[in-house]
Amino acid sequence: MTIRRRWLSGAASMLVALGLGLVCAAWIPPESAAGAVAPVGATNAGPTTPWVAPEVLRELAASREQPLHIIVLLATNGTGPLSTLADDTDSDRLTARVQFVHAQQQAFAEALEPLHGMLAGAAEQGSLLDREELWLINGIALTARPALVHELIASPAIAEIHLDHYRAYVVEPESPSGEGERGNVQATDDGAATSSIAIEPTLPWGIEQIQAPQVWTNLGITGTGAVVAIVDTGVEWMHPDLLAAYRGTLGKGLYDHSTSWYDPVNGGAYPYDDHGHGTHVAGTAVGAATGVAPGARWIGVKMLDSEGYGYDSWILSGLQWLLAPGGDPSLAPDVMNASWGNSNGYLTGFLPTIEALQAAGIFPVFAA
Secondary structure (H helix, E strand, O other): OEEEOEOOOOOHHHHHHHHHHHHHOOOOOOOOOOOOOOOOOOOOOOOOOOEEOHHHHHHHHHOOOOOEEEEEEEOOOOOOHHHHOOOOOHHHHHHHHHHHHHHHHHHHHHHHHHHHHHHHHHHHHOOEEEEEEEHHHOEEEEEEOHHHHHHHHOOOOEEEEEEOOEEEOOOOOOOOOOOOOOOEEEEOOOOOEEEEEEOOOOOOHHHHHOOHHHHHHHHOEOOOOOEEEEEEOEOOOOOOOOHHHEOOEEEOOEEOOOOOEEOOOOOOOOOOEOOOHHHHHHHHHHOOOOOOOOOOEEEEEEOOOOOOEEEHHHHHHHHHHHOOHHHOHHHOOOEEEEOOOOOOOOOOOOHHHHHHHHHOOOEEEEOO
16 A cells, blocks of 8 residues: 655644654653743852862862863853743744844853953863853853863852763664665655655554554654754664655755754764664654654754763753754754663753753653
């Protein structure tokens, strides 16, 4: 039986969210951020000494010279611009997202300004080895020697100092190969994925279990028009089940990775997966022969390394990028899929970032 893929107004994200949520169990923060007024990042109404995580103090006491990986939250005033994000029509949300990104980056620049001299001097002296701006949380990730950390502890421009943890989120590599076959997919001149899907007995069991074929057939919904961000160990973009649906595929052998791929781990210019887990997840989400939403397109963020580990700063940087891929808020995805996690469920360090994504109209799906 052949199914003709059609778009049913506004429902693509619903299919992706429904399918991914049932396959890997969606996690949503307990409160919607659409009407939130809490700031993104730390606030500090006046000059005080910053709060320093006990782990940072222990690291300082243990070594006089070994560089530390830390995340520094800047002191800011007011509630921040998160409350400008709207949850009305799509056009209103886009306008609000553009305004939010601009306002947040401006607030970050103003909060960082008092530290320019200190950081420039530390870089010249070799005390600052690496730096990543985390404007979404009004923070900076630093690889810094103890001398600089002590300076930061004494600065009234700092609100909090945390260790930049390196944790396991995916334990074992998985094969990126999919199971089953379901029709042929070709890329049109504009890079869009088009296909005729033949329902075969070899559909992946998960697809059958969540009754995705009934949604494709009865509602005509396959994810067409939606963009899913795979935030994981990367994605093997040339995989035959994924290439046509990659948003960076322009057609006629042309590709643009600048707004469809981001790699804070190794700085790779094009999508790759040196682990395998992210490719497997991408196939489950949008694979032409294996995906819950085979009509959707995908973009990728590599935030976990070849061992399935990631620094907090890699994850924060990757999530931040989703709000304005390549600097353009209009290219933000509809759904973010993160099929990874660990046993530290009590930690809430990523929560403000997730709330900002939600408020911007990005549906976050996490593995249980």
